[in-house]
Amino acid sequence: MLVLSFQDVKDYQDYISRLNLMPRLLDQTIIQMKKGMADKLMPPRFILEKVGEQANGIATQKPGESPFAQPFKNFPKSIAEADQTRLREQGIAANRDGVLPAYARFAEFVRKDYAPQGRTEAGVWSLPDGAAYYAFLVKESTTADLTPDQIHQLGLAQVKEIEARMKEVAAKLGYKDLKSFNAAIAADPKLHAHSRKQILDLYTKYIDQMYPKLPQLFGRMPKAKVEVMQVEEFREKEATAASYVQGASDGSRPGHVMVNTGDFEKRSLLDIETTAYHEGVPGHHMQIAIGQEMPELPPFRQNEYFTAFTEGWALYSERLLAKKRAFFRIPTATTATFRTTCCAPFAWLSTPACTPSVGRVNKWSIFSTTIRPRMR
Numbered sequence: 001m002l003v004l005s006f007q008d009v010k011d012y013q014d015y016i017s018r019l020n021l022m023p024r025l026l027d028q029t030i031i032q033m034k035k036g037m038a039d040k041l042m043p044p045r046f047i048l049e050k051v052g053e054q055a056n057g058i059a060t061q062k063p064g065e066s067p068f069a070q071p072f073k074n075f076p077k078s079i080a081e082a083d084q085t086r087l088r089e090q091g092i093a094a095n096r097d098g099v100l101p102a103y104a105r106f107a108e109f110v111r112k113d114y115a116p117q118g119r120t121e122a123g124v125w126s127l128p129d130g131a132a133y134y135a136f137l138v139k140e141s142t143t144a145d146l147t148p149d150q151i152h153q154l155g156l157a158q159v160k161e162i163e164a165r166m167k168e169v170a171a172k173l174g175y176k177d178l179k180s181f182n183a184a185i186a187a188d189p190k191l192h193a194h195s196r197k198q199i200l201d202l203y204t205k206y207i208d209q210m211y212p213k214l215p216q217l218f219g220r221m222p223k224a225k226v227e228v229m230q231v232e233e234f235r236e237k238e239a240t241a242a243s244y245v246q247g248a249s250d251g252s253r254p255g256h257v258m259v260n261t262g263d264f265e266k267r268s269l270l271d272i273e274t275t276a277y278h279e280g281v282p283g284h285h286m287q288i289a290i291g292q293e294m295p296e297l298p299p300f301r302q303n304e305y306f307t308a309f310t311e312g313w314a315l316y317s318e319r320l321l322a323k324k325r326a327f328f329r330i331p332t333a334t335t336a337t338f339r340t341t342c343c344a345p346f347a348w349l350s351t352p353a354c355t356p357s358v359g360r361v362n363k364w365s366i367f368s369t370t371i372r373p374r375m376r
Contacts, residue, residue, distance in 0.1 A: 002229055003245050003256045006071050009079060012087045019068060019094035023102035030109050037117050040128055045118030052115055054238065055107035063096035067234050141307040191270050196230065196261035202269065203228045203242070203259050206276035214282060217320065222289035226255040226280050236262030242275050244284040249292045249302060255285045274318050282321075283314035 005011050036042060058066060072088040079087075119126055124134045138148050146154075163178070170181035185191055193199050207226060214221055224247050231239045239260045247255040257279045261267075277283055287310065292302045 002070075002232060003253065003258075004071070005253055007076060007078075009083050009087070012071070012075075012079075012091070015071060016087070016090050016094055019091065019099055022068075023098045026102040026106045030106060033109075033114055037114065042117055042119045042127075044122045045115055045120060046122075048110060048115035048118040050238070052107055052111035054235075055103055055110060057234070059100055059103035059107050061100070063092045063100060066095050066100060067232060068099055069095050070232075143306055143308060185268070185270060191268055193261075193264040193267045193269055196264050199261045199264055199267060199269075199272065200228055200230060200259055202272045203257060203276045203280075206273050207257065207280040210277060210281050214286070217324070218282060218286075220290060222281075222286050223293055224251055224254055224285075224289040226257060226285040226289075228280075229256045229258055231258050231260045231262070233262070236260055241267070241271065242279050244279045244288070246285075246288045246292070246303075249299065251293075255289060257285070277321060278314045278318055282317040284310065286317075287313045 004015065006015070042048075061067075063069060064072075069092055072091040075084045075087075124130050124137070127133060134148060138146070138151060142151070144151075166178055166181075170176075170178055173181065175181035175184065207228065226247075239258070239262075242257055242259050245256045245258055247253045257276070279285070291297070291304075294302060
């Protein structure tokens, strides 16, 4: 909800209309999930158990305190008091009479009927035609004519190369191995956050300082801006450290880097610079916004998402900045770049999950769920 526009009465009326349609959305989702049960196309049980808990956490909140009621707590001064009162009453009523009861039905269905039928083997190979389905997902995500085993080998080689570079940095700083180096980083209070605001300020600082330097590196700039925003507290426990939410195709809403500030004292400051560039500019925001701003492309191509390209561009951006030596000037920051770069080959190493011979000992896999639609 935070990334939506709430500037005038129409924005609030549109939002209330969405709230009134949410019961239909959740009920129709249950119908589709029942079809998946009948076809034995189920996500892993341990994930579904968490979904039931999350849905119930929303369903049991007070109508005026639920995440969906947050926009009605603060209105722009341009909206008249009478309109504020009316919109607030309508929004809370939509939560009380529609959204929260629908979430309660959804949570009960997931906990009592759906989650117990979740598969016990995490690997996609355990689904009907699982190996073929996994190969399709690999092709869809990478667009490459490579088998899962070939991508697995590529991942092994990449991890080996990256870890060697990390060991070089550790040795230069006087550590005999990565284990002792990482332990020292984890124990250093200077490398951990002291407040939520400090984390947000650093993300904003790194993205803002990058914008004027983009023309030195690239020939085409995005018109759309990107804003740093704090992840809502109700989903901090499940959210990643940071993620990108693309803006509206027509430019009416900027892109957002959503930053998790929960348990801030446990969060390392080491990864913030590289993650800010990865999620913001010149990473995800720059690439996705430019795609949206190409009028010669049809809408589906402006908004299409291919994992290998989108994540590949963001990782390329990190490495490019490291090579320019104008960024990541301290060795520990360079190590953070290596660590985030390692995420891609670690994902490639999930591919054995589709192979029965090794998948049963590998807990990683590509998961397929119907719970959260991707926001456009």
